[in-house]
Amino acid sequence: MRLRNARMVDLATGVSDRPRDIVISGSRIYRSDVSTTGAGDDGAEIDLQGRWVMPGLWDAHVHFDLWAMACRRPDAGRADSAAELCAGLRRIVEAGSDEDPVIAMGAQHWAWADDLDGRMLDAISGTRPLVVVAANLHTAWANRAARRHWGMDREDLADGVLREKDAFRLEDRFSVVDEALLDDWVARAQEQAASRGIVGIVDMQHGPERIRTWRRRAARTDQLLRVVIACWADSIDEAIGAGMRTGHPIDEAGWLRGGPLKIITDGSFTAQTAWCTHPYGDPDSGLDPHGSPSISREKLATLMSRGELNGLQLAVHAIGDRAIAMTLDCFAETGASGSIEHAMVPSAADIARMAELGLHASVQPVHMLADRELIEDSWPTGAGRSFPLRSMLEAGVPLAFGTDAPVTPIDPWLAIRTAVLRAVPGQEPWNASESLSIAQALRSSTGRIAALVPGGHADLIALDENPLETDPEHLAETRVHLTMANGELTWWADAAD
Known part of the structure; x- marks a missing residue:
């Protein structure tokens, strides 16, 4: 052509x-x-x-199946309160005649004045499974019918609030839908991404048989994106057995490549579970005021070593400064290579360590629009060093922009604008010294x-x-x-x- x-x-x-x-x-x-x-x-x-x-353009961090599903499900992000969301869910239940689960995604509960729990969802329907997923994916709410439906009706989840691993487990279970239907949803989501200039993604979707799934999709005539396929700790044997290596082709047509081993070390700021040195100002009941690690240092180092020995780079989710420091210790100890995913509040010393270790930072600039008010209110000690994009670039840490969809929509131009303005148009920039030039932001979106x-x-x-x-x-x-x-x-x- x-x-x-x-x-x-x-x-x-x-x-x-x-x-x-x-x-x-x-x-x-x-x-x-x-x-x-x-x-x-x-x-x-x-x-x-x-x-x-x-x-x-590339989206360097996306959960693509979840994003394709979110495009087809009720948008909880439109609700400004738990009460408003419940009213909307009640209308959906009353208008429907079937008992299929209702799954609303994208709730920005950290901005609500009221709280949501599973009992509020029970009051809407005691028989139809109802689930609400937070925009950050680290929290979900489920009525008892939903907990029974997906095998999570435990006593410790009686309030219907699921956090971290329990939320991820629920998301995995409701993601099991008809294969052909999901492939069609994914194809439409690829078309939407291509219309915004995206040529490739790093797919961080959790679950089994991701290589087989993407091979099936890439064989269709409507495959539109290059896909780098990540694996997780519970699917590493499958990935190694399939011969996956980071950067190596997986299909002959050139659409698929092996990706990193994804590991999560802490939570998120909007869930108040990112692992930080300084405490949150007003943590939710039952949460550690400093957040908490999701994995031990020993297990993290073991997984990183195994990935490195088998040709897999690492993509390590580390948001809080303590999680970042622990992760860098393990990178140094194991000699592994790869990225810090999110890297929201690294110390100056740890930015320098990232550069020395040859790591890159996979970051999502649009996250700062949601995290700004929460960090300034609940974690003010870290507000001045949040999302240090320019500092990382100037220290020699390459950046790779992503969206973390469905946490934020797949729109690279919104991420580019946010990295340059560090605010929405008309708003005072947040830590303006960390703004990037347009050229820097674009290069961070093209795989450099x-x-x-x-x-x-x-x-x-x-x-x-x-x-x-x-x-x-x-x-x-x-x-x-x-x-x-x-x-x-x-x-x-x-x-x-």
């Missing part, structure tokens, strides 16, 4: 050159020379009419690829305006004209229109 009249943008130099042609051969960029017809030119062409072309070059992967996007010259407040409104992944056209606005 030939893309005519494209202005190629270099995200390192800021230069966008004169319009020229880009020829795609297979999954590679064959040539970018307007005067020469390349051997890979198959005669198909699109005239970009001077639009700006740059490397495609700054420019398209002959021989490189044909993973690219065409935009209606030069992103380096866009008003930062309007970055989230960036219009993607065309997306190409693995040499395939995955989104074209003209075709969609």
Whole structure:
């Protein structure tokens, strides 16, 4: 395919050159020379009419099946209180005639003035399973019918509030749906991602047979994203047995690659379970005021060593400063490589250690929009060093942007805008010295690829305006004209229109 009249943008130099042609051969960029017809030119062409072309965007941390489900389920994020959410769920129950479970996702309960528990859901329906999942995925609420339905009707869960591992267990169980139906949902979610310029994801979805699942999907004609497949501690044997290695191809068509071993070491700020040196100002009843670790140091080091010995890099969820410090100790001890996932409040010393160990930080800038008020109110001692994006880059720690969807929607442009503004438009920036330039934020979203070059992967996007010259407040409104992944056209606005 030939893309005519494209202005190629270099995200390192800021230069966008004169319009020229880009020829795609297979999954590679064959040539970018307007005067020469390349051997890979198959005669198909699109005239970009001077639009700006740059490397495609990646979502470096997403739970893709959960995101595809969340797009099809009631949006609890629209509710401003537990009472409002329960009223909405009651309307759903009263309007339906079946007894299928109702699962609402995305509740931002940390901003509510009232509390939710399972008994409130029991009052809506005593027989139909009702579940509410927090936007952070670390908390869920279930009525007794739901706890019975998914085998979690334990005495210690009698209030219907599930946290951390229990919440994850419930999410795993309700994620088991009809295979063909879920594949269709995933295909639609891929189309939505491609329309925003995403060419690839790092899928952190928990569960068995993730390699088999993605191989099945990649064999369909509607596969649109490159997928890096993570494994977890309880599926590492399966991944090793399948021959998975980080960065190595999994399918012949080039859509799938082996990913990291994902490990969780603590909770989240919005659940008040991130493991921190300084206590939360007003922790919920029954929670440790400092948060708590999700894994022992010994088990963490053992898992990291096993991953490293079997060719798997590590992706370690560590949000609080104590969790980050413990994780870095284990990286140093085991010689493992990989990333700190989230890395929200590292100390200056630990930022330096991350650089020395050759780690990168997989971060979700949009999280700061939800965490800002909570941190300033409940954890003010850490407010000044939260989300230190510029400090990490300047120390030599590469950044990889993601969304953690369904925690936040899959929209890389919202993440880019947030990293630059560190606020919503019109709001005072939070720790403005940690803001990134547009170019830095873009490179953190492309897998750190700054420019398209002959021989490189044909993973690219065409935009209606030069992103380096866009008003930062309007970055989230960036219009993607065309997306190409693995040499395939995955989104074209003209075709969609």
